[in-house]
Amino acid sequence: MHIETLFTYLMLTVIGLLPMMNPPAAATVLLGLSKGQDKNFIVSQAKTVGFYLFCALCITFLIGASVLELFSISIPSLRLGGGIIIVAIGFNMLFPSPETGNGPPGQDSIALVPLTIPSLCGPGTMALIISLAAELAIHGEELHMPSVYGGVFTGFAIVALIAAFTLSMAYPLLKALGQNGINAFTRIMGFLLICMGVQFFTLGIEEIVQDIYQLL
Template sequence: MFFQAVLLTLLALLPMVNPPTTATLLLGLSKGMSREHVRRQINLAAIYLLVTLCVSFFIGSSILDLFGISIPGLRLAGGLIIGFIGFRMLFPAPPQAGETDANQSIAFVPLTMPSMCGPGTMALVISGAAQIADLPADSPRLTIYSGVVTAFALMSLLSWGVLKLADPVCKLLGETGIDAMTRIMGFLLVCMGMQFCINGIKEVAQDPVFHTTPAVQVEHKSASSTNQAIE
C-alpha cells in the first residue's frame, strides 16, 4: 500500500508540477544573477515546494474554507499572477540607474508558486486529501499518508535535479539566447495565465450556486401575481 501510494502520487503530480517548464522559466528570470545566487534559489525552491505540497495536503482545504476561497477563485488568482509575470518578461522595463535585480528572490514566487505548485496542483492535492479522509475507518491511513508525503519529497528532489540542469543550459545559450528565451517564456506564461482565468470562469459558470434561475422564476411569478391582483 505504501509503494502504491508513492507511485500513484508521483504519477499524478508529475504532469502538474512539470519541472522542465519551471527550468525554462528559471532561465529567463536568472538573467544578471550570480551562479551562487541561482543555486541558492534552486535549493530554496525545492524546499518551498515540499512545504507547500504538505501544507496544501493537510490543511489546504481548511485554509480555503477559513477565508472563503473557492477553487475557481484560486485558479483566477493564479492566472492573474502568471499573466503579470509573463507580461513583465515579454516587455521588460528598461533598467534604471542604480537599480539591480542580482539579489532578487524568485524561489517562492514564481518558481514554487504558481509555477510548480499552482492552482491545478493545489486543487489536485486538496481533492486527494479529501478522498483519503473519506476512506473506511479500517483503511491503513497512516501508511497512505506516509506514502503521499514520501512522494512529495521525491517530487521535490526530482524538481531540484531538473532545475540544476538550467545552469549549464544558461552557459550554453549565452546572453542573447537567454534574452530570446525570456521573451518566449513570457509569451507562453501570458497564454497560460489567460487559460487559468478561462478555466476559472468556466468553473464559476458551471457552479450551480451561481445559477439563480429558480429565484428569478419566483420573482417573475410574484410580479405576475401582483399585477393580476392590481388588475
C-alpha cells in the same frame, strides 16, 4: 506499515503531480529571471525551491481545504488568482523594464514567488492535492492511514527533489544560450506563460459559469 499501500500512494503522488507541476517549465522561468546571475545563485534558488515546494505540498495536503473554506475561497477563484499572477510574470518577461531588465546581481530570492508558487505549486496542483485529501477523509476507515500518509509525504519529497534537480540544470542551459539567446528565450517563455495564465483564468471562469448554471 503496509508496504504495498505505501508504495501505491507514493507512485500515485509522483505520477499525478509531476505532469501538473511541469518542472522544466519552472526551470525556464528561473532561466528567464536569472540573467546576470552566477551559478551559485541559480543552484541556491533551486535548492530553496525544493524545500519550499515540499513545505507547500505538505501544508496544502494537511490544511489546504480548511484554509480555502476559512476564507471562503473556491477552486475556481484559486484558478483565477493563479492565472492573474502567471500572466503578470509572463508580461514582465515578455516586456522587461529597460531600466532594470530582469534584475541585477544580488536581487531578492525568487524561490518562493514565482518559482514555487504559482509555477510549481499552482492552482491545478493545489486542487489536485486538496481533492486527494478530501478523498482520503471520506475513505479513511477503509485504508491503513499511516501507510497512506507515508506514501504521500514520501512522494512529495521525491517530487521536490526532482524539481530542485531540474531547476539546477538551468545554469548549463544559460551558459549554452548566451545573452542574445536568453533574451529571445525569455520573451518566448513570457508569451507562453501569458497563455498558461489565460488558460487558468479561462478554466476558472468556466467553472464559475457552470456553478451558476447549476444553481438556476
